[in-house]
Amino acid sequence: xxxxxxxxxxxLAAFAVGAAVVASPVLxxxxxxxxxxxxxxxxxxxxxxxxxxxxxxxxxxxxCSTCHVPQKGFSDGLALAKAYPGSDGFRNTxxxxxxxxxxxxxxxGRIGTNLNDVTRESIxxxxxxxxxxxxxxxxxxxxxxxxxxxxxxxYGEPSNGSIRKAIPEYLKTLTSRGAPFDTGKMSDxxxxxxxxxxxxxxxxxxxxxxxxxxxxxxxxxxxxxPEIWSNPAxxxxxxxxxxxxxxENYMNIRRDVGAHIRTxxxxxxxxxxxxxxxxxxxxxxxxxMHNGVIKTLDDVVDFYNRGGGRDPNKDPRVKSLGLxxxxxxxxxxxxxxxxxxxxTGPEHVWKDKINVNYAAIENxxxxxx
Amino acid sequence: MKKSKLLSLAxxxxxxxxxxxxxxxxxxxxxxxxxxxxxxxxxxxDNPQTPEKVELGKLLFFDSRIGGDASVSxxxxxxxxxxxxxxxxxxxxxxxxxxxxxxxxxxxxxxLGKLFWVGAAKSLEAQAPGAALGGVSGNGERDMVEARLxxxxxxxxxxxxxxxxxxxxxxxxxxxxxxxxxxxxxKDTPFDKYMRGDKKALSNQxxxxxxxxxxxxxxxxxxxxxxxxxxxxxxxxxxxxxxxxxxxLAQITFRYEQYAKGVTEELYRKIKDDAGxxxxxxxxxxxxxxxxxxxxxxxxxxxxxxxxxFFDFDEVIEFYNNxxxxxxxxxxxxxxxxxxxxKKLGLSxxxxxxxxxxxxxxxxxxxxxxxxxxxxxxxxxAAANVN
Numbered sequence: 001x002x003x004x005x006x007x008x009x010x011x012l013a014a015f016a017v018g019a020a021v022v023a024s025p026v027l028x029x030x031x032x033x034x035x036x037x038x039x040x041x042x043x044x045x046x047x048x049x050x051x052x053x054x055x056x057x058x059x060x061x062x063x064c065s066t067c068h069v070p071q072k073g074f075s076d077g078l079a080l081a082k083a084y085p086g087s088d089g090f091r092n093t094x095x096x097x098x099x100x101x102x103x104x105x106x107x108x109g110r111i112g113t114n115l116n117d118v119t120r121e122s123i124x125x126x127x128x129x130x131x132x133x134x135x136x137x138x139x140x141x142x143x144x145x146x147x148x149x150x151x152x153x154x155y156g157e158p159s160n161g162s163i164r165k166a167i168p169e170y171l172k173t174l175t176s177r178g179a180p181f182d183t184g185k186m187s188d189x190x191x192x193x194x195x196x197x198x199x200x201x202x203x204x205x206x207x208x209x210x211x212x213x214x215x216x217x218x219x220x221x222x223x224x225x226p227e228i229w230s231n232p233a234x235x236x237x238x239x240x241x242x243x244x245x246x247x248e249n250y251m252n253i254r255r256d257v258g259a260h261i262r263t264x265x266x267x268x269x270x271x272x273x274x275x276x277x278x279x280x281x282x283x284x285x286x287x288x289m290h291n292g293v294i295k296t297l298d299d300v301v302d303f304y305n306r307g308g309g310r311d312p313n314k315d316p317r318v319k320s321l322g323l324x325x326x327x328x329x330x331x332x333x334x335x336x337x338x339x340x341x342x343x344t345g346p347e348h349v350w351k352d353k354i355n356v357n358y359a360a361i362e363n364x365x366x367x368x369x
Numbered sequence: 370m371k372k373s374k375l376l377s378l379a380x381x382x383x384x385x386x387x388x389x390x391x392x393x394x395x396x397x398x399x400x401x402x403x404x405x406x407x408x409x410x411x412x413x414x415d416n417p418q419t420p421e422k423v424e425l426g427k428l429l430f431f432d433s434r435i436g437g438d439a440s441v442s443x444x445x446x447x448x449x450x451x452x453x454x455x456x457x458x459x460x461x462x463x464x465x466x467x468x469x470x471x472x473x474x475x476x477x478x479x480x481l482g483k484l485f486w487v488g489a490a491k492s493l494e495a496q497a498p499g500a501a502l503g504g505v506s507g508n509g510e511r512d513m514v515e516a517r518l519x520x521x522x523x524x525x526x527x528x529x530x531x532x533x534x535x536x537x538x539x540x541x542x543x544x545x546x547x548x549x550x551x552x553x554x555x556k557d558t559p560f561d562k563y564m565r566g567d568k569k570a571l572s573n574q575x576x577x578x579x580x581x582x583x584x585x586x587x588x589x590x591x592x593x594x595x596x597x598x599x600x601x602x603x604x605x606x607x608x609x610x611x612x613x614x615x616x617x618l619a620q621i622t623f624r625y626e627q628y629a630k631g632v633t634e635e636l637y638r639k640i641k642d643d644a645g646x647x648x649x650x651x652x653x654x655x656x657x658x659x660x661x662x663x664x665x666x667x668x669x670x671x672x673x674x675x676x677x678x679f680f681d682f683d684e685v686i687e688f689y690n691n692x693x694x695x696x697x698x699x700x701x702x703x704x705x706x707x708x709x710x711x712k713k714l715g716l717s718x719x720x721x722x723x724x725x726x727x728x729x730x731x732x733x734x735x736x737x738x739x740x741x742x743x744x745x746x747x748x749x750x751a752a753a754n755v756n
Contacts, residue, residue: 244512360617
């Protein structure tokens with residue numbers, strides 16, 4: 001499942017930025033701010049409510065916002081995600097801020113189409129929300145508030161199809177704003193960090209564009225998180241995932257193969273590649289990396305300064321940087337300047353209590369289903 | 370050889386009717402299979418019984434890790450203390466939902482030709498995944514079940530011993546469960562003893578009830594053979610479940626089932642009761658039909674009927690004494706399928722009590738079982754990573 005590089009992704013320009021040691025003001029503009037996306041307010045409001053409604057999971061125990069917590073940058077603050085009850089996750093929860101503008105989703109980039117498919121995958125997958133969408137539709141139809149919201153939004157009667165449209169419409173509203181990088185209020189240290197980012201440290205090789213991601217998978221040698229392989233609840237989830245994805249030898253491997261599931265190269269050279277994450281909102285979204293093995297931004301910068309981790313498939317561009325202590329601090333200051341205002345107000349978070357019990361439809365015998 | 374021949378005969382006897390003798394029991398009223406004691410349950414050739422398999426099946430039957438969120442096992446809707454069924458009219462179902470039909474007892478299910486209320490599964494091996502993976506029952510998922518079992522060393526060992534699996538295979542879960550269920554049988558009730566020649570096994574009242582059962586009340590028209598069911602499908606006019614009108618949760622499941630079972634949108638919009646066999650055949654003439662349930666072990670399995678409409682034998686008998694009831698599939702609203710076999714019976718109070726007494730004789734001693742201690746998860750040993 002090769003994704004098509006969308007023309008809106010200025011990866012060529014970003015590559016040029018990485019290659020040029022001195023940034024030109026024109027090219028620097030490619031980094032941001034993240035453009036806002038036009039949304040339909042009523043559809044987005046509906047999606048906002050659905051996003052925090054636990055009735056969208058099989059046993060009605062978790063919602064999207066259980067793992068994508070608004071106060072934590074729509075991540076969860078955990079190294080490894082929770083999962084549907086009975087399971088535990090084997091990857092770090094990625095932020096959803098700016099996710100609407102990605103070209104491929106999940107740490108392995110396995111969904112390269114659209115947010116509708118991302119929503120379907122997250123809701124229906126056994127280890128995420130384990131929801132039968134037919135049942136979900138009937139649950140939503142039982143809530144008069146939803147019936148009205150769907151109608152007002154122009155969707156007509158609630159259906160699983162329109163649920164998968166409304167949630168993406170809401171996700172489009174989650175756009176970074178107010179970061180010092182965008183408002184021109186970067187500290188001097190952050191300014192110097194930006195120059196290193198584009199130059200000596202070579203970060204912009206992959207972390208390019210307004211979201212600071214090339215939307216492509218790379219191997220930087222992130223070490224395995226041993227918690228996955230020592231905790232059956234997580235390892236089980238990975239085994240089930242492996243079965244779905246056709247990973248060979250899944251009972252014996254003890255590593256997350258990453259984007260290998262997209263290309264299945266027989267020589268295994270694609271094993272251990274993970275999507276370049278956005279660098280926006282990092283102050284809210286630690287721990288870092290696809291498996292949360294790196295706790296702080298200082299540690300992340302140290303990791304790159306050492307030339308990443310050990311892996312035979314490691315991208316050759318990841319090598320020792322020889323950054324001084326000050327340079328590393330400047331880079332961290334720059335990374336922190338990419339975090340903006342928390343998206344935790346009513347504009348972005350459904351604030352009314354959701355009554356998760358279902359009232360009986362009155363006069364049921366006389367009503368059409 | 371001789372044994373297997375006997376078994377095939379038993380299978381023929383048990384599955385009497387559905388296809389081969391489908392001409393209608395009215396015309397052939399005098400050839401109903403006779404009431405009889407139960408023999409051993411049939412065992413399919415591709416899933417022979419072994420003590421180790423039965424023991425494994427028992428563990429799995431009680432193991433909630435088969436269910437979607439690892440909180441419900443078979444035994445949560447087929448509870449040993451509730452007649453190996455569930456004592457609410459509608460079964461509890463998976464967390465976050467309610468089921469839509471009454472949970473049937475597992476006891477003697479081994480003899481049935483088809484399982485579920487409308488015969489949707491053709492063997493115990495096929496019934497188990499239907500229940501364990503169904504959206505409103507176990508809501509499990511095959512790969513996840515296999516993955517979980519691989520992390521339970523005791524199961525890895527036992528599946529290897531019983532089935533030769535390197536790692537537990539999910540299809541063998543169903544086989545082991547079926548083998549266990551073939552041990553959940555009751556063939557030594559007072560009725561069986563009577564049928565085997567112990568004339569004192571039934572009280573006088575129960576004897577009178579038996580005669581009514583075969584005679585004036587004509588229950589035997591459908592409740593015949595050793596299982597006391599012809600395993601055919603009828604619409605008796607059982608009233609719709611009250612839950613549909615009263616519970617939001619039940620209304621959700623009701624609509625979900627219409628959707629999941631693929632009815633037309635037109636029908637989805639207007640249907641207000643469980644159309645039963647129709648969902649399998651999509652024939653209007655099958656609307657509201659459910660399989661004649663066995664009457665064994667019923668002393669422990671109230672409430673009765675596919676939707677648990679009746680709470681005790683007296684209510685059931687009263688229903689038949691009135692010639693059955695009416696529902697959307699009998700009164701012409703959706704269909705007009707009520708079986709002509711049901712007529713007002715004109716039973717006296719004494720006769721009703723006699724019938725109830727006879728029904729009691731079909732249950733015998735309660736089959737009790739405690740929850741086995743389940744083996745724990747353990748990490749897999751470290752192994753060589755690829756590259």
